[in-house]
Amino acid sequence: MREGMVRIPSGCAISAIMNVKGIRFNGEAIIRSITCMHERSNGLGGGFAAYGIYPRFRDLYALHLLYESDRGRIDAESFIKDNFVVEHSESIPTRPVVSITDPPMFYRYFVSVRPDSLDALRGEDEAELLVRATMTVNNCIRDAFMVSAGKNMGVFKGVGFPEDIARFFRLEEYEGYLWTAHGRFPTNTPGWWGGAHPFGILDWTVVHNGEVSSYGINKRYLEMFGYHLTLQTDTEVVAYLFDLLHRRQKVPLNLVARALASPFWKDIDRMPEEERAMYKAIRMVYGPAMLNGPFSIIVAFNGGMMGLNDRIKLRPLSCGKKDDFVLMGSEESAIRSIVGDLDEVWDVRAGEMALVQLEEGGVAVG
């Protein structure tokens, strides 16, 4: 039995660190922070997303793929060549780790979109092509799985404690300006590397703690818009909801957060007229997208990250700030394990988000 065949509830630890000036730093810090929350995961899943790690290929899509057989690799590579121009490809360097047994093969491809593939899309943008390619690989090609497909970023994940996964992928050798991490506590044994988190689509990655109780309708809602949910995880749902609402429907990020963790009617009823109408519309239209139940999530993308808490704060999420660094984590201690003397530390409130973006420098809350 593997991920996607059944829905596996998980508890988790999440953390993130970002330099808002875009200065890159290696993976040690994020590893330290997720290791601090060892108790929150159980060795059945760990993973990382890193941004700014491929400056040499910054304008190319970095496709991270996982293969469980040579056949999977041959099929996937032929699909990739049909749709993309591969500028560079290599296997992702790993090192043996005692606790990690029987890992799959990992490859990465730095690609651009073939002009003729784009023509065939009839006006859709490149992003749509990448999304479709990801879904094709994950649904149609046996033994192959697209782990991430964004520019100048990558996801590294697998079955094991996050600190072991980090050593396996030699993350201390990478430098990025934004890192997120996930330690997983699934309730049974998925044993499949593709099912670990973060989950990514394009450059969007999601790490998530908690299990939403509205999964059933969230999934059916996404299916109505053509998404195929193969993993049956909340993380996948969250990533696709961001894709649908923000990329496809152009809903501003802060309002995506409001759609997924909506204010209560009692609060909407107290808002001024125009605002009330807007939130009422959000709830009416995006009600099926609302994530109901416990969650704290960190969504990362090229240029920023955002932390979001559920409507009644059933899962924890702390934030901290030190100079140009913004940190997030399921526990304050996870943040402090990176930086002891924070300038500022606060908890994300129920239904609110902490949006952190490059350059503009500041932290926008709410």
Added chain:
Amino acid sequence: MLRLDAAGVHYRELNRMIKAAARDGETEIILDNINGQRYIGTGMEEDVLIRINGVPGNDLAAFMSGPTIHVYGNAQDGVANTMNAGTVVIGGNAGDVLGYGMRGGKVFVRGKVGYRVGIHMKQYQNLVPLLVVGGTAGKFFGEYMAGGILVVLGLGRKPGEPITDDYLATGMHGGVIYLRGEVDEHRLGAEPRVFELDDQDHALLDPIIKEYCRYFDTDPARVKDRPFVKLMPYSHRPYGRLYAF
């Protein structure tokens, strides 16, 4: 006095050392470089003072019945879970679900507290739990409260910042909550009622304020510079008419 450096020490090892020392009659234990170690003081019944430098992990002082714990920093979630007796003094902020089901003992927090603090606090015979928050409190403060005393001072509030967030004392059916300053009706749950303080209340509250001020080096006059209000349930059985049978 025992001093332990907790840097990199797993909580099981750390707590084993703490408990062994307390059992051997140690009366004061200082823990340095604490960061995220869970369950400190949990289940302990000895009369011992534990000083914590750093941020202790979740479930600090859970089921505790005796020790005194001073935290020189923030605390995370689940402090004083089902605590029975003893004292916890937190020099910074505390997280969510502080004092859940607390039946006795005292907790003093200098700063803010998170969501669902003091929920289902209850009293029994001579056990009357006390939880004092120096700053502000998040949503669902005192939810299901069945007994004991909750105090929120709201010190250092920004103008317009509410002393507690929404759903205050929702489901309250026992105990008393003192708030320094006004309460917004729309933040109040359906069950509590707002009262002015009488002499008896002041007699109860004064020593509590003094104790808070002693821990955190605050001037009691500053705390008492504005009037308190009192929240009490209007019924011990708020849901008596909810059911049909």
Added chain:
Amino acid sequence: MARSYLPPEYIVDINRDKCRRCGLCVRGCGFSVLKWAHTDWQEKMGTFKDGQDDLGVVYQRIVETTPDYIVADSSLCRQCHYCVSHCPEGAINVIKNPVAYRANEHWAAHHMRNIWLQAETGGVLLTGSGNDKAYFSYFDHMVLDACQVTNPSIDPLREPMELRSFLGERPDGLEFERTPEGQVRLKTQLPPHVQLETPIIFPAMSYGAISLNVQKAFAMAAKASGTLMNTGEGGMHQDLYPYADHMIVQVASGRFGVNPGYLRRGRIAEIKIGQGAKPGIGGHLPGEKVDSGVSQTRMIPIGSDAISPAPHHDIYSIEDLAQLIYALKEATEYIKPVSVKISAVHNVAAIASGIARAGADIITIDGFRGGTGAAPLIIRDHVGIPIEVALATVDERLRREGIRNRVSIVASGGIRHSGDVAKAIALGADAVAIGTAALIALGCHVCQSCFTGNCSWGIATQRPELTARQDPERGAELLTNLLRGWSRELKEILGALGLNSIESLRGSRLRLRGVGLSKQELDLLGIKPAGEGA
């Protein structure tokens, strides 16, 4: 007249020791079952009286020597229990007639009774209320989920729990824009919609089929509970105008009481194609029920039959429905949602898809358990399909076609409690409508005799002495209580499911499991069998 083969089905038993001869039951029975013995004798004497004066003398002597008491003609009893409920001494009971027919699994007593009745009359069997046959209930073979450990249940008494729901079209997405001041604001203009504070509405029951007092009770309760009632096809009495904002105004094939004012006054305009109790069948309000009030409201002469044809004669095809939908939108300036009500029939999913594409904003689907004031028994009991499967297949079809957002779905037909409501919502309903359950709240005992016009409870009648029994204020209180009780229970269910808002249950079929259903039935309902995890 030949003697009837029909023995009474139930026996009205009066305990003479307890009876204090107050006569309340005699005045109370709408079906004239209970009588004073003296009156009864007098009437019976009358039938033999011709030229036999001595009998009159005999009768006179009996009356003088025997104190009066109460008798019952059980053959007239409809088992509505009005007398049982109102006898101050508890002296009356209605028991099933123990007459024992020869045991026969195929020829049940009711089949024989109906044959005798039709043999004696040559009529079409008429009945009221909903299908009472022992068809399999899907509601009773589905169970809901609850949270344990991995996600928490939520306490509905203390924490916020939201039932607010909407009826009407929703766009697939919203557009936002920035104001010159840099504020983000909504750009999309939302289609007309109606806000409900609980996802339970009152369905179409016309003035004529039910009394005005009952309609008033519905109107007041709908307003108090933040929900809707439905005029049915009998127009809107002017006493209800103050509640018009909580009313669905129905346009049925008879077009009774339909004029521009009626359409504009209502909150939603509904085209009634069919109802679950009598799919494909029209209606007939006999002229005797058309008193001055009904006449005024329906805009027909007093005493005239009010006939609703089986089809709308301006709708013979789906494009004609679109034409009528847009005629109603035109007449209401495009500010009100238009609903189309259909009975659940075999091809309901395709029909619903057509209705959505024809421009309806709401589809009301009425299952085969749905009630009626009058319907041929054979139609009521043998035509149509259960609401559960109809709802499930419609919701799924509309989703597959990507048009689910174009319409809201209201499900009705045999919803008995809040558990049924929750299951219907999990299958995909935006709201449910409760007719029979609401009438039961007002005293209805489901005696299935609505068509007689003699309803002792004052519900399905226009006889002033009977309708006076329904006090609108009290009725509104009973209905409001019922909605409050069910809404609280829905909150309990949501809390157990770890949800604090009804939209997170809506269509979330993962939270349902089937017990004792075949693979094919599970697939149709879109649910898994109990025991299968997520």
